[in-house]
Amino acid sequence: MLTQERKRYLLQVLKQQGKLEAKAVAAELGLSDDTIRRDLRELAAAGMLQRVHGGALPKSPAEADLDARKSIASGSKQEIGKTAAGLIKPDQVVIVDGGTTAMQLVKNLRQDQKNTIVTHSPTIAVALSPYPLITVIMIGGTLFRHSMVNIGAATVEAASHIHADTFFMGVTGVDVKAGLSTGDLEEAYVKRALSLRAADTIVMASSEKLQVASPYVVMPLEKASGIVLEKNTSSPFKKLMKQSGLDVFVGGKNNERKGHVL
Amino acid sequence: MLTQERKRYLLQVLKQQGKLEAKAVAAELGLSDDTIRRDLRELAAAGMLQRVHGGALPKSPAEADLDARKSIASGSKQEIGKTAAGLIKPDQVVIVDGGTTAMQLVKNLRQDQKNTIVTHSPTIAVALSPYPLITVIMIGGTLFRHSMVNIGAATVEAASHIHADTFFMGVTGVDVKAGLSTGDLEEAYVKRALSLRAADTIVMASSEKLQVASPYVVMPLEKASGIVLEKNTSSPFKKLMKQSGLDVFVGGKNNERKGHVL
DNA sequence: CACGCTTTTGCATATATTTGCACGTTTCTT
DNA sequence: AAGAAACGTGCAAATATATGCAAAAGCGTG
Numbered sequence: 001m002l003t004q005e006r007k008r009y010l011l012q013v014l015k016q017q018g019k020l021e022a023k024a025v026a027a028e029l030g031l032s033d034d035t036i037r038r039d040l041r042e043l044a045a046a047g048m049l050q051r052v053h054g055g056a057l058p059k060s061p062a063e064a065d066l067d068a069r070k071s072i073a074s075g076s077k078q079e080i081g082k083t084a085a086g087l088i089k090p091d092q093v094v095i096v097d098g099g100t101t102a103m104q105l106v107k108n109l110r111q112d113q114k115n116t117i118v119t120h121s122p123t124i125a126v127a128l129s130p131y132p133l134i135t136v137i138m139i140g141g142t143l144f145r146h147s148m149v150n151i152g153a154a155t156v157e158a159a160s161h162i163h164a165d166t167f168f169m170g171v172t173g174v175d176v177k178a179g180l181s182t183g184d185l186e187e188a189y190v191k192r193a194l195s196l197r198a199a200d201t202i203v204m205a206s207s208e209k210l211q212v213a214s215p216y217v218v219m220p221l222e223k224a225s226g227i228v229l230e231k232n233t234s235s236p237f238k239k240l241m242k243q244s245g246l247d248v249f250v251g252g253k254n255n256e257r258k259g260h261v262l
Numbered sequence: 263m264l265t266q267e268r269k270r271y272l273l274q275v276l277k278q279q280g281k282l283e284a285k286a287v288a289a290e291l292g293l294s295d296d297t298i299r300r301d302l303r304e305l306a307a308a309g310m311l312q313r314v315h316g317g318a319l320p321k322s323p324a325e326a327d328l329d330a331r332k333s334i335a336s337g338s339k340q341e342i343g344k345t346a347a348g349l350i351k352p353d354q355v356v357i358v359d360g361g362t363t364a365m366q367l368v369k370n371l372r373q374d375q376k377n378t379i380v381t382h383s384p385t386i387a388v389a390l391s392p393y394p395l396i397t398v399i400m401i402g403g404t405l406f407r408h409s410m411v412n413i414g415a416a417t418v419e420a421a422s423h424i425h426a427d428t429f430f431m432g433v434t435g436v437d438v439k440a441g442l443s444t445g446d447l448e449e450a451y452v453k454r455a456l457s458l459r460a461a462d463t464i465v466m467a468s469s470e471k472l473q474v475a476s477p478y479v480v481m482p483l484e485k486a487s488g489i490v491l492e493k494n495t496s497s498p499f500k501k502l503m504k505q506s507g508l509d510v511f512v513g514g515k516n517n518e519r520k521g522h523v524l
Numbered sequence: 525c526a527c528g529c530t531t532t533t534g535c536a537t538a539t540a541t542t543t544g545c546a547c548g549t550t551t552c553t554t
Numbered sequence: 555a556a557g558a559a560a561c562g563t564g565c566a567a568a569t570a571t572a573t574g575c576a577a578a579a580g581c582g583t584g
Contacts, residue, residue, distance in 0.1 A: 003531090003532070019264060019267050021264065022570080022571095023569095023570085031533080031534090032533070032534050032535080033534095033570080033571095034533075034534060034535080034571090034572095035532080035533060035534075037570085037571070037572085038532090038533090041571095041572090050266075052264055052265065052266035052267070053264070053265055053266070053540090053541060053542070053569095053570065053571080054264045054265065054541095054542090054569085054570065055264050057264065057266055057267060057270070076292075077290075100290070120402075122384035122385075122387035122388050122400060123384075123388055125384035125405055126384050126385055126388055126410070128405070129405070129407050129410065135404065135405075136404070136405035136407075137402070137403070137404050137405070137416075138384060138400070138402040138403060138404075138405055138412050139402045140382075140399070140400040140401045140402030140403075140412075140420050141399070141400060141402075142397065142398070142399050142400075143387055143390070143391070143397075143398035143399070143400055145391050145394075145398075148388070148391060150400050150402075154399075154420065154423070158402050158416065158420065161416070206292075207292055208289060208290070208291075208292040265541085265542070265543095284560080285559095285560085293543085293544090294543070294544050294545080295544095295560080295561095296543075296544060296545080296561095296562095297542085297543060297544075299560080299561070299562085300542090300543085300562095303561095303562085315550095315551060315552070315559090315560065315561080316552090316559085316560065
């Protein structure tokens with residue numbers, strides 16, 4: 001690979017991803033870290049990018065073509081949201097939980113996606129409004145500000161009238177012993193109720209949620225059908241999930257569901 | 263994640279959310295609190311934000327793009343919203359319709375206002391979330407994008423379990439002969455249902471809605487208890503309203519309700 | 525093709541930065 | 555006033571960086 005070609009590639013990565021990690025690119029191109037660092041140093045001297053410890057960033061934040069709102073999410077949640085969105089098949093009826101990870105799922109839907117999405121989060125409902133082919137059904141209740149979801153008896157009751165294919169659930173704790181857990185009792189009830197209304201429940205969990213037990217248990221791990229994880233989740237943990245009977249989905253791969261009917 | 267990238271992220275959070283809690287961000291990014299605190303300290307030293315105990319705030323309050331939308335509203339709707347908000351008494355349970363005028367009502371609530379607000383609009387629910395003392399109850403249903411309100415049988419059914427003091431209703435047509443009307447049949451049903459669940463129904467109508475008949479009738483004028491109008495509405499029209507038995511409220515005046523029990 | 529020259533690349537070493545933790549202090553809450 | 559939470563500082567381990575150097579590859583000239 002030519003040096004100049006490589007430099008152009010670096011700038012392209014920067015524009016496309018909004019950031020660049022020297023070590024990762026070096027590994028990707030099969031070169032030493034030093035070489036990439038040298039390139040970055042030179043590009044920075046030429047004013048083409050801003051050199052930072054560990055890699056580089058666009059000279060001005062605005063220069064990334066990323067949707068500003070998308071980039072506000074930590075890369076990990078964005079990755080999980082994208083993977084989860086990819087699991088939704090045309091014309092399915094899915095329930096989408098509240099929370100930032102679920103929000104990333106919404107942001108990663110395709111404009112031409114045709115589905116019915118049920119949610120008990122007004123924030124998610126508002127975020128869904130730009131997608132013309134998606135029918136949005138809201139479940140009411142008492143608004144719980146902390147997570148911006150509706151909770152309470154009314155929510156559980158309203159959910160009982162729904163039958164969905166998949167429930168995409170966010171939790172704050174995923175642990176083999178403690179199961180799936182969250183920080184609020186009412187929220188746990190609602191998540192459980194929603195899970196019962198869907199043929200499959202798929203958990204979305206970024207790394208900081210793993211092997212953590214929150215105060216209120218939603219359900220044991222085995223009750224879920226699958227889990228979406230970050231690509232770089234440790235293999236032992238992925239294995240644990242599989243041993244609990246869950247399908248494991250990570251970004252990048254071709255995620256064909258097997259073992260469960262969608 | 264790169265250090266500088268994280269700092270940009272912190273600033274972005276601050277701009278978008280108007281505040282930042284160190285601990286919450288640390289958990290979200292899977293880093294120690296110390297690291298975030300260090301970042302905030304450095305950003306504060308660089309004058310990029312204001313450090314406060316527990317997190318950070320934008321350097322100048324104006325820098326949050328929060329209230330940006332408030333100023334977009336036409337003066338007339340803002341005026342009507344303010345007048346309507348002033349009619350809400352402490353601890354009342356009120357139903358708030360969807361739409362831009364209702365949004366102005368929300369924006370004009372006081373931070374220390376203590377009420378229960380019922381709404382079938384996810385947009386309104388989200389807008390209400392910054393008011394700590396307001397209990398928000400959402401009525402679910404199928405999202406009708408055009409007005410960002412939930413409609414359909416589920417909405418009407420859920421409404422039937424509510425008893426409120428006042429319903430603040432938006433309509434697209436107010437006419438003595440045609441009554442109160444709107445542009446969508448389902449929306450009309452919902453408005454009617456909500457009206458029946460409140461002791462009083464107060465209509466919010468900016469000048470362009472007056473003496474206009476929209477396709478679907480919500481109810482005759484006399485069924486409403488009051489109407490909020492712009493200050494400079496023609497006196498004959500105000501008189502017509504009074505003759506139909508409605509209390510007329512306009513901005514600036516001391517709006518004491520009389521003739522109807524709140 | 526041989527030769528010297530330049531460029532590029534990877535390595536070794538020394539230096540700098542980042543990060544999490546421990547500990548004592550300050551600030552908030554009740 | 556007491557307890558909890560957040561804070562700053564110093565420190566050590568991990569990581570990233572700059573620099574000098576040498577090997578390898580590319581280049582032009584004769």
